[in-house]
Amino acid sequence: MLNPAEKAYCEALLALRRKEYQRAAEQFDRAVPFFRKDQEFNLFRETTRLLLTVKEELARLEKQNELQIEEVFTDG
Amino acid sequence: MSRVETLKRLETMIEDFLDQATALKDERLTVLGGMNRLDDLARASTDGVDVSDQVAEWFADRRVWPDGGLLRESDRTRISDMLDRIGQEITKTTGDSPAGRKVNDIITQWLKSGPVPGDALTLRRGPEEVVRQEVDSIKKFRLMLARLTEKFDDHASGKDHLLSALDRSLKQAVENHDREALLLSAYIIYYLRLGKYMVEPYVKRLKEAEKLFSGKEKS
Numbered sequence: 001m002l003n004p005a006e007k008a009y010c011e012a013l014l015a016l017r018r019k020e021y022q023r024a025a026e027q028f029d030r031a032v033p034f035f036r037k038d039q040e041f042n043l044f045r046e047t048t049r050l051l052l053t054v055k056e057e058l059a060r061l062e063k064q065n066e067l068q069i070e071e072v073f074t075d076g
Numbered sequence: 077m078s079r080v081e082t083l084k085r086l087e088t089m090i091e092d093f094l095d096q097a098t099a100l101k102d103e104r105l106t107v108l109g110g111m112n113r114l115d116d117l118a119r120a121s122t123d124g125v126d127v128s129d130q131v132a133e134w135f136a137d138r139r140v141w142p143d144g145g146l147l148r149e150s151d152r153t154r155i156s157d158m159l160d161r162i163g164q165e166i167t168k169t170t171g172d173s174p175a176g177r178k179v180n181d182i183i184t185q186w187l188k189s190g191p192v193p194g195d196a197l198t199l200r201r202g203p204e205e206v207v208r209q210e211v212d213s214i215k216k217f218r219l220m221l222a223r224l225t226e227k228f229d230d231h232a233s234g235k236d237h238l239l240s241a242l243d244r245s246l247k248q249a250v251e252n253h254d255r256e257a258l259l260l261s262a263y264i265i266y267y268l269r270l271g272k273y274m275v276e277p278y279v280k281r282l283k284e285a286e287k288l289f290s291g292k293e294k295s
Binding site for chain 1: 079083087090093095101102108111112115157219255289
């Protein structure tokens with residue numbers, strides 16, 4: 001049987017292949033106890049986390065732009 | 077260049093990197109995905125679920141695993157361990173049924189001589205190259221539905237009523253932090269609700285399970 005961390009690492013990589021980044025990040029987190037010192041694991045995990053941070057920041061900025069546009073319309 | 081443009085370029089760059097890094101591991105991921113699926117089946121069989129049909133499908137899907145190509149020695153050992161366990165559980169669960177016997181025969185063949193030979197397909201491996209996969213939302217959804225169907229087969233196997241399969245899906249969502257099991261549970265609940273079933277207790281459990289998945293899904 002695979003241990004839970006191995007299953008999680010496998011699920012994470014399969015999720016990355018499907019471009020499901022949030023799911024991949026969650027599964028990488030579950031695999032940390034077993035793969036903490038694995039360089040390749042850390043590269044995948046940190047890169048995925050960085051990508052999610054970039055996406056969150058982009059979403060925040062785009063929402064801010066939408067709000068500004070609404071304000072312009074509100075002011076006429 | 078604006079902050080948004082810079083971030084978008086960075087986003088594309090990181091996505092490309094991850095695409096290419098996973099594409100280089102494509103063959104390995106195929107094996108790991110297969111082992112992961114087999115592990116799910118081994119766990120289900122330990123819970124008393126009859127997985128004969130799913131194991132037969134597992135073998136059918138992997139007929140082209142070449143004898144010496146994709147599998148490492150450690151993979152063979154682990155697959156053999158899982159198959160051995162599944163074989164024992166199938167015997168307990170199904171007794172001496174023809175389906176159980178047939179699957180056990182295939183398992184025994186694997187345990188004796190490795191992968192069951194399928195259509196003779198021997199590929200000489202060339203240098204690894206990166207194949208970029210364009211995955212659109214329709215394709216992603218279709219793949220997800222296929223995985224949910226497999227999951228549903230596992231959860232419904234050996235059960236007498238859809239509510240029992242739902243109970244199993246909800247348990248798996250919580251215990252394994254399995255987002256797809258959560259999604260499957262929601263589908264079943266909605267289906268039952270349309271059929272005028274009393275599903276309130278399950279809706280409550282679904283909402284509790286949802287709290288475990290605090291992050292928003294992004295594609």
